[in-house]
Amino acid sequence: xxxxxxxxxxxxxxxxxxxxxxxxxxxxxxxxxxxxxxxxxxxxxxxxxxxxxxxxxxxxxxxxxxxxxxxxxxxxxxxxxxxxxxxxxxxxxxxxxxxxxxxxxxxxxxxxxxxxxxxxxxxxxxxxxxxxxxxxxxxxxxxxxxxxxxxxxxxxxxxxxxxxxxxxxxxxxxxxxxxxxxxxxxxxxxxxxxxxxxxxxxxxxxxxxxxxxxxxxxxxxxxxxxxxxxxxxxxxxxxxxxxxxxxxxxxxxxxxxxxxxxxxxxxxxxxxxxxxxxxxxxxxxxxxxxxxxxxxxxxxxxxxxxxxxxxxxxxxxxxxxxxxxxxxxxxxxxxxxxxxxxxxxxxxxxxxxxxxxxxxxxxxx
Amino acid sequence: xxxxxxxxxxxxxxxxxxxxxxxxxxxxxxxxxxxxxxxxxxxxxxxxxxxxxxxxxxxxxxxxxxxxxxxxxxxxxxxxxxxxxxxxxxxxxxxxxxxxxxxxxxxxxxxxxxxxxxxxxxxxxxxxxxxxxxxxxxxxxxxxxxxxxxxxxxxxxxxxxxxxxxxxxxxxxxxxxxxxxxxxxxxxxxxxxxxxxxxxxxxxxxxxxxxxxxxxxxxxxxxxxxxxxxxxxxxxxxxxxxxxxxxxxxxxxxxxxxxxxxxxxxxxxxxxxxxxxxxxxxxxxxxxxxxxxxxxxxxxxxxxxxxxxxxxxxxxxxxxxxxxxxxxxxxxxxxxxxx
Numbered sequence: 001x002x003x004x005x006x007x008x009x010x011x012x013x014x015x016x017x018x019x020x021x022x023x024x025x026x027x028x029x030x031x032x033x034x035x036x037x038x039x040x041x042x043x044x045x046x047x048x049x050x051x052x053x054x055x056x057x058x059x060x061x062x063x064x065x066x067x068x069x070x071x072x073x074x075x076x077x078x079x080x081x082x083x084x085x086x087x088x089x090x091x092x093x094x095x096x097x098x099x100x101x102x103x104x105x106x107x108x109x110x111x112x113x114x115x116x117x118x119x120x121x122x123x124x125x126x127x128x129x130x131x132x133x134x135x136x137x138x139x140x141x142x143x144x145x146x147x148x149x150x151x152x153x154x155x156x157x158x159x160x161x162x163x164x165x166x167x168x169x170x171x172x173x174x175x176x177x178x179x180x181x182x183x184x185x186x187x188x189x190x191x192x193x194x195x196x197x198x199x200x201x202x203x204x205x206x207x208x209x210x211x212x213x214x215x216x217x218x219x220x221x222x223x224x225x226x227x228x229x230x231x232x233x234x235x236x237x238x239x240x241x242x243x244x245x246x247x248x249x250x251x252x253x254x255x256x257x258x259x260x261x262x263x264x265x266x267x268x269x270x271x272x273x274x275x276x277x278x279x280x281x282x283x284x285x286x287x288x289x290x291x292x293x294x295x296x297x298x299x300x301x302x303x304x305x306x307x308x309x310x311x312x313x314x315x316x317x318x319x320x321x322x323x324x325x326x327x328x329x330x331x332x333x334x335x336x337x338x339x340x341x342x343x344x345x346x347x348x349x350x351x352x353x354x355x356x357x358x359x360x361x362x363x364x365x
Numbered sequence: 366x367x368x369x370x371x372x373x374x375x376x377x378x379x380x381x382x383x384x385x386x387x388x389x390x391x392x393x394x395x396x397x398x399x400x401x402x403x404x405x406x407x408x409x410x411x412x413x414x415x416x417x418x419x420x421x422x423x424x425x426x427x428x429x430x431x432x433x434x435x436x437x438x439x440x441x442x443x444x445x446x447x448x449x450x451x452x453x454x455x456x457x458x459x460x461x462x463x464x465x466x467x468x469x470x471x472x473x474x475x476x477x478x479x480x481x482x483x484x485x486x487x488x489x490x491x492x493x494x495x496x497x498x499x500x501x502x503x504x505x506x507x508x509x510x511x512x513x514x515x516x517x518x519x520x521x522x523x524x525x526x527x528x529x530x531x532x533x534x535x536x537x538x539x540x541x542x543x544x545x546x547x548x549x550x551x552x553x554x555x556x557x558x559x560x561x562x563x564x565x566x567x568x569x570x571x572x573x574x575x576x577x578x579x580x581x582x583x584x585x586x587x588x589x590x591x592x593x594x595x596x597x598x599x600x601x602x603x604x605x606x607x608x609x610x611x612x613x614x615x616x617x618x619x620x621x622x623x624x625x626x627x628x629x630x631x632x633x634x635x636x637x638x639x640x641x642x643x644x645x646x647x648x649x650x651x652x653x654x655x656x657x658x659x660x661x662x663x664x665x666x667x668x669x670x671x672x673x674x675x676x677x678x679x680x681x682x683x684x685x686x687x688x689x690x691x692x693x694x695x696x697x698x699x700x701x702x703x704x
Binding site: 036054059153172287314340 | 609627641
C-alpha cells in the first residue's frame with residue numbers, strides 16, 4: 001500500500017508539471033511573451049495623461065514589478081542554462097548578464113535608495129526633503145542655500161515686440177517696440193524701422209491716422225521694411241494680425257505681446273553641506289553639475305519662476321547606481337561584440353543568403 | 366544665398382535627382398546610372414555634413430538640440446547608410462527609397478525655424494548631447510533603411526503579405542507626404558484663413574493626392590521587377606543586417622540618455638513618455654533579434670521567419686517614428702523641447 005503511494009507520488013502530474021514549469025520558465029518563448037506583454041503595458045502607461053497616476057498604478061505597482069521580476073527570473077534561467085564564454089556566445093552572455101546586473105542595481109536603489117525634493121530660500125538651511133508622495137526624508141546633514149541666481153541670455157525687458165517672419169530664410173526674429181529705431185535682421189539684407197505707435201488706432205481722414213484715446217484699445221505700429229534699394233511702409237495691428245499685410249510674400253510682420261530676452265541660460269545655487277555644526281562640503285551647483293557628498297547627490301532641479309525667491313533641489317541617494325552603470329557597461333560591450341566584433345572574427349560580416357530565405361525564394365521562382 | 370542655405374538646397378536637389386536616377390536605372394538596367402545615383406547621394410551627404418559643421422561653428426554648440434537639427438542629421442545618416450548598403454549589396458529599390466526618405470526628412474526640417482537658439486540649461490552638456498543624439502539617429506537611420514528593404518521584401522511575396530505590404534507602403538506615403546502637406550498648410554496659416562470645411566477638404570485632398578502617388582509607385586515597383594529580386598535571400602538577410610547594425614546604436618543611445626539624465630536630474634530612468642517609447646522600440650527590435658530562436662512558436666513554420674522579421678522591421682520603424690515625432694506632439698514629458 002505504502003509502496004504504491006510512493007510510486008504514485010513519484011509519477012504524479014505535480015512533479016512532472018514542476019519540471020515542465022521550470023522548462024517553461026527558462027524558455028525563450030516565455031521571454032518573448034513577457035516582452036510583448038510588457039511592451040503593450042508600457043504603451044498603455046504612456047497614454048495615461050497624468051504621468052504620476054501612471055507611475056502609481058503601473059510602473060511602481062506590485063503587479064508590474066512582479067512582471068518585471070518574472071522577466072528577470074526567466075532571463076536568469078535562460079542565461080544560467082545557456083551561458084558560455086565561447087567566442088560565439090560571449091556577446092550574448094555579456095548582454096543578458098548585463099541586464100541582470102542592471103536589474104539588481106535597480107532593485108538595490110529601489111529598496112535602499114532615497115530621493116526627495118525641497119525648496120530653499122536664500123540664507124535658509126534644511127535637514128529634510130520630501131519624496132514624491134510628500135513624506136519627509138530626514139537627511140544625515142543640513143543643506144544651506146547661500147546664494148541663488150538666474151542667468152539669462154539677454155537682459156531686455158520689453159513685453160511687446162515686432163515679430164518678423166522671413167519665409168524664404170525660414171527665420172523668425174523679434175524686436176522691441178522702439179519708435180524711431182531701425183533694426184537689422186541678422187544674416188539677411190532686411191532692415192525694419194518702427195516709425196509710429198498709436199495706442200488706439202483710428203483713421204482720421206484720407207491718409208491721416210491717429211489715436212482715439214491713450215488707452216491701448218487698438219495698438220498699431222507703422223513699420224518700414226528696407227531690402228537694399230527697395231522699401232515699403234505698412235501698419236501692423238496687435239489685435240488684427242492678418243490686416244494690411246503687404247503684397248510681399250517673403251516677409252510677414254506681427255505685432256505681439258510677448259516676453260523678450262527672458263530665455264533662461266542657467267540657474268545656479270551656492271550650497272553648503274553642514275554636519276555636526278561644520279561645513280563639510282560646498283559647491284555652486286547648476287543643471288548637469290550636482291554636489292556629491294557621502295553617497296548623496298544634490299541636483300539643481302527647479303526655481304521660483306515668478307519671484308526667483310527660492311531654489312528647487314533634488315536630493316538623491318542611490319546605492320545601486322554603480323551596479324546599474326556596470327550593467328550598462330556589460331550590455332554595451334555585449335551588443336557591440338555580438339553585432340560588430342564577432343561577425344568580423346568569425347567571418348560572417350557579408351550577407352549570406354540564409355537557408356530559410358533560400359527555401360522561400362526557390363519555391364517562389 | 367547664405368552658405369547653409371546653399372548646402373541645404375544642394376542636398377535637396379541631389380536627393381531628388383539621385384532618386385530619379387535610381388528609378389531610371391531600375392527600369393533600364395544601365396549600371397552607369399547606378400553609379401551616378403550613388404555619386405549624387407555622396408554629394409548630398411557631403412553637403413549636409415558641411416551644413417552640420419557650419420552650424421556647429423556658427424552656433425558654438427553641437428547642432429542636435431531641436432527637431433530641425435535632428436532631422437538634418439537623420440537625413441544625413443540615412444544617406445550614409447544607403448550609400449554603404451548600395452555599395453556592398455546593391456539591392457534594387459533601396460537606393461531610391463532611401464534617397465526619398467532622406468529628402469522627406471529635409472522637407473520636414475523646412476517646417477521648423479532655422480534660427481540657432483541658445484540651449485536650455487538641461488541640454489548644456491555637449492558631450493552627452495552629442496553622443497546621445499548621434500547614437501539614437503544612426504540607429505533610426507539604419508532602421509529606416511531596414512524598413513525600406515523589409516517593404517520591398519514583403520512586396521515580392523505572393524498573396525496576403527504582398528497586399529499588406531502594398532497597403533503599408535501606401536499608408537507610409539500617405540502618412541508621410543500627407544503630414545508634410547498638413548505641416549506646410551499650418552505653417553503658412555492656410556487653415557486659419559480657410560475655415561473648418563475648407564480645411565478638412567484641403568487635408569482630405571492632400572491625403573488622396575498622396576494615396577494617388579502611392580498606387581502607381583507600388584505598381585511601378587511590381588512592374589519594373591524591383592520586387593522580383595533574383596538573388597535569393599539577400600533582401601531578407603539585409604533586413605536582419607540593417608537591424609543588427611542599428612540595434613547596438615539604439616542601445617547606446619538609450620544608455621547615454623539614462624546616464625545623462627542621472628547627471629542632470631539625479632535619476633537614470635523616470636518613465637518619461639520619450640524614455641518609455643524608446644524602451645518599447647528597443648523591445649520590438651529585441652523581439653526581432655530573438656524570433657529566430659523560437660522555432661515553431663505559435664505554430665509558425667521556419668520558412669515564415671524571414672517574413673515575420675520583415676513585418677517586425679516595418680512595425681519597429683513605425684514605433685521609431687512615433688518615438689521621434691508622435692511623443693513630442695501627442696504626449697507630454699521632459700523631452701518636449703525636442704519639438
